[in-house]
Amino acid sequence: MAYEFPASRSEDIANLARTASGFLVDWDGCCALGNTLVPAAADFLRANQKRTAIVSNNSTCTPEDFLEILACNEIQLDRNQIVLAGMEALKRATDFTGAKVMVLGDPHMRGAAKKMGLDLTQEDADVIVLLRDRRFTYRRLERAVNSLTRGAHLIVANPDSTHPGKDGGLKPETGALLAAIRACVELDETKWDIVGKPSPHLFRMGCQALDLSPDQLVMLGDNPATDLAGAKALGIKAILTSAKSPDVFETLLRAR
Numbered sequence: 001m002a003y004e005f006p007a008s009r010s011e012d013i014a015n016l017a018r019t020a021s022g023f024l025v026d027w028d029g030c031c032a033l034g035n036t037l038v039p040a041a042a043d044f045l046r047a048n049q050k051r052t053a054i055v056s057n058n059s060t061c062t063p064e065d066f067l068e069i070l071a072c073n074e075i076q077l078d079r080n081q082i083v084l085a086g087m088e089a090l091k092r093a094t095d096f097t098g099a100k101v102m103v104l105g106d107p108h109m110r111g112a113a114k115k116m117g118l119d120l121t122q123e124d125a126d127v128i129v130l131l132r133d134r135r136f137t138y139r140r141l142e143r144a145v146n147s148l149t150r151g152a153h154l155i156v157a158n159p160d161s162t163h164p165g166k167d168g169g170l171k172p173e174t175g176a177l178l179a180a181i182r183a184c185v186e187l188d189e190t191k192w193d194i195v196g197k198p199s200p201h202l203f204r205m206g207c208q209a210l211d212l213s214p215d216q217l218v219m220l221g222d223n224p225a226t227d228l229a230g231a232k233a234l235g236i237k238a239i240l241t242s243a244k245s246p247d248v249f250e251t252l253l254r255a256r
Contacts, residue, residue, distance in 0.1 A: 010247070010251040013239060013248060013251045013252065013255070014251055014252070014254065014255035015255075016218060016237060016239065017218065017251075017252045017255040018255055020216065020217060020218040020237070021051065021210075021212050021216040021217065022048075022051040022052065022053070022210045022212045022216060022217050022218075023048060023051065023052045023053075023217065023218050023219075023220060024052075024053050024054075024055045024203065024206040024207075024217055024218070024219045024220070024231070024236065025041075025044075025045070025052060025053070025054055025055065025219075025220045025221070026054075026055065026056055026057075026197075026219075026220065026221035026222060026223070026227050027054055027056035027058055027066075028056065028057070028058055028163040028164070029163050029164040029222040029223070029242060029243055030220060030221050030222045030227070030241060030242065030243055031045065031054070031243060032069075032243060033164055033165065033166040033243050033244075034165055034166030034167075035061070035065075035069060036166055037069065037070075037073050038243045038244075038246055038249075039246070040246030040249035040250050040253075041243060041246065041249050042073045042075065043249065043253060044249040044252055044253055045070070045073075045075045045077075046073070046074060046075050047253060049075060049076055049077060051210060052077070052081065052210075053077075053081045053082070053083060053205075053206040053209045053210050054066065054077070054081065054082045054083065054084075055083045055197070055202045055203060055205070055206040055219070056082075056083070056084050056085065056202075057085040057157065057158035057160050057163075057173075057174075057196040057197050057202075057226060058084050058085060058086060059084070059085050059086030059089065059105065059109065059131035059132045059157035059158060059174055059196075060086065060105070060106050060108065060109065060131065060132050060134070061084060061086070061108075062084070062087060062108075062109075062112050063079045063082040063084060063087065064079075066082045066084070067079065067082065078209075080208075080209045081209050081210070083202050083205045083206050083209065085157040085158045085195055085196030085197070085202060086105065086109055086131045086132070086157045087112065088157075088195045088196070088201060088202065088205070089129050089130075089131060089155050089156070089157040089195045089196070090103070090109070090112060090113050090116055090118065090129060091116065092129075092155050092193075092195055093113070093116075093118055093127050093129050093155055094116055094117065094118065096126060096127045096153065098119075099119065099125075099126035099127045100119055100120075100121040100124065100125050100126045100127070101113065101118045101119060101120055101121065101125060101126070101127045101128075101129060102120070102121055102122065102123070102125035102127070102128045102129070102143065102144060102147060102152075103118070103120060103129045103131065104128065104129065104130050104131060104133045104136065104140055104144060104177065105129065105130075105131030105132065105133050106131070106132070106133065106134055106135070109131055113129070122143060123143045123146075123147065124147060124150070125143075125144075125147040125152050126147075126152055126153070127152060127153050127154075127155065128144050128147055128148065128152050128153070128154050128155065129155045129157070130144075130154060130155065130156045130157060130174055130177060130178060130181070131157045131174060132157070132172075132173055132174045132177075133174075133177060136177055136180075141180055141181065141184070144181060145181060145184040145185050148181070148185050148190050149185060151191075152191075153191040153192065154181070154187075154190060154191065154192035154193075155192070155193060155195060156174060156178055156192065156193070156194045156195065156196075157174050157194075157195055157196050158173065158174050158175065158194065158195070158196030158197065158226070159174070159175045159178065159194055159196070159198075159226070160173040160174060160175045160196075160223070160226060161173055161175040161176050161179070162175075162176065164222075164242075164243070164244070174196075196226070197221075197223075197226040197227060197230040198225065198226045198227075198229045198230030198233065199230065200230065200233060200234055202230075203219075203230055203231060203234050203236060204234070214234045214235045214236045215235055215236075217236050217237070218236070218237045218238065218239060219231035219236050219237070219238040219239070220238070220239050220241050220248065220249075220252075221238065221239075221240065221241070222240065222241060222242045222243070224240060227240075228240060
């Protein structure tokens, strides 16, 4: 069951937190804005380093990037406590032995793909990995949709259309690029899958990282459609919160 508590119901949130053995937390829009941790979230992570896993649809960063951000805030998590949709999408592509892989994403993530041993190509791909691509162009779209019409498999990091930016605006996300592809090809006739939330994969990895079962955890996230719905499907309790409204994190800290 998912609990969508407004911050005003602090006692309900506190009682739920007291029953939890661990936490799964979203990143963009929940703990951070523009990869800058909000103070209340930083305090919460610092106080719960051993029993928290970050489970994020982020597809522009690696765990090492997150570890650096966290270290600057005096937070120490193990690498396996950081579960990112972009990295998991690239790992999914390694299941296709000998495939030519097109990565629609930032150069930083294409570098990560090369380190995994993926054979990258810019056209005629067997597999396409769709990440948040801030250099997305008409030409990239054309190459991708033509590969798909020839039978390529599409791996989507996440279905999010946007996430909140540090300046208060919206940042287009992977789902917005997926919409462009969907406008060109019939996805019902295409081989494709989504790795990130609300699919169960990231949640299960978070459970494994903490060695806890779903019923022992509470998910904190800002997106009802991905964070809360995905948690609910696995029997993980969830609290809706936002980096712009730190009351939930403050209530959780008081409940310790």
